[in-house]
Amino acid sequence: MVSEKSIRLLQQNQYTSQVDSKLTKTEMKIWIEQFFDVEVKGINSSRVASRGGGRKNKLNPNLTSRKKMIARLKENYFIPSFLGET
Incomplete structure (x- = not known):
């Protein structure tokens, strides 16, 4: 995830990402x-409400x-891929 908050958290050695809701x-x-x-x-985690209207079904599972x-x-410790390093 790239947002102002996630970039600010990188300076504090914290990494933000979206994960499977079942983990x-x-x-x-x-x-x-x-x-x-x-x-x-x-680790801190939180559920993010889904966006968009409609109903969940086989054609619209998201x-x-x-x-x-x-x-x-x-x-x-750091994760190089988040910092753009190789």
Whole structure:
């Protein structure tokens, strides 16, 4: 996610992203630590209400709620892809 808040949080070593609404904080933490080889200090998550009208059905399955996560990394750890580094 790219927003003013997410960019501001990068300066505090916090990374924001949208995740599957079925994931738990523990599952998110394990995935981030294994995939990026970093240590996570903590996770905050919240459900974001869906946008748009209509009803959820087979033809329009995207009306379910989404989940936003903010991961705080321990000091001296960072995720290079978020910073534009290689």
